[in-house]
Amino acid sequence: MLDMPQPAAVRAIADVIAMGAFAASRHWVPATSGNFSARIDEATAAMTRSGVDKGRLDAGDILIQPLGAPLLQGSSAEAALHVTLYQTRPDVGAVFHAHSVSAAALGRACLPEGAVILQGWELQKALSGVESHEQSVEVPIFANDQDIAALSHRVLDRLAQPPSADLRAPGYLLAGHGLYAFGATAAEATRNYEALDALFQQLITFRSLSA
Ligand SMILES: [Zn+2]
Structure with missing residues (x-):
């Protein structure tokens, strides 16, 4: 009998x-960068394979990763950042990671402060859980690290603390x-990425006009 994909897996792969x-259409994933995943159930997630053009994915480029098992061969170097989020945050159903210019640059410029604080921007309301431009919203920043296990621990520790x-x-x-x-x-993760990236562009422009 053929091992047919389950509907939840088919939906997650799509x-x-x-x-x-979407990320490729916005030029957020140059040179095969970025990685994307969607939860199938409490024990598995569909994740992009390493080194493939994220704008031309097909089902063969997607790995079905058991969340409690070692990373599959061909996984992205950053796959552990996805897996640990799914393991510790039952509310997370999809993860959208890309290398947009504004995110890479603003994160580096603001690393000494440890966070970007957004306040006073209408588009903040596009972020899950934010209801007013008057609320202050923390976007944590971490130093880049090729040791993904160590980075993953730092991320989870920080996300477990109250926001600043x-x-x-x-x-x-x-x-x-x-x-x-x-x-x-996936739609919510995509909207959150798009809103944050636009907010970063607004903040960068504001700071350049105010300098
Ligand atoms: Zn990356």
Whole structure:
């Protein structure tokens, strides 16, 4: 009997392909960078394979990763950052990671402060859990690190602490690298990434005009 994919897996694979295509359309994943994943159930997630063009994904480029098992052969170097989020945050259903210019640059510029604090921007309301431009929203920043296990621990430790603002954004920055955004669904993770990236561009422009 053929081992047929389950409907939840088929949906998750389609979601990952759609996230990659959207990111590529925005020029957020140059030179095969970025990685995307969608939860299938409490024990598995669909994740992009390493080294493939995220704008031209097909089902063969998506790995079905058991969350409690070692990373599969061909996994992205950053796959552990996805897996640990799914393991510790039952509310996370999808993770959208890309290397947009504004995220890489602003994260590096603001690394000494440890966070970007967003306040006074209408588009903040596009972020999950934010209801007003008057609320302050923390986007944590971490120094980039090739030791993904160590980086993953630092991320989880920080996300377990209260935010340094009214709320914490559904995402975090890696300095000089890019942005991780997440959400309950692929559509929500995508919206959170798009909103954060636009907010970063607004902040960069504001600071350049105010300098
Ligand atoms: Zn990356």
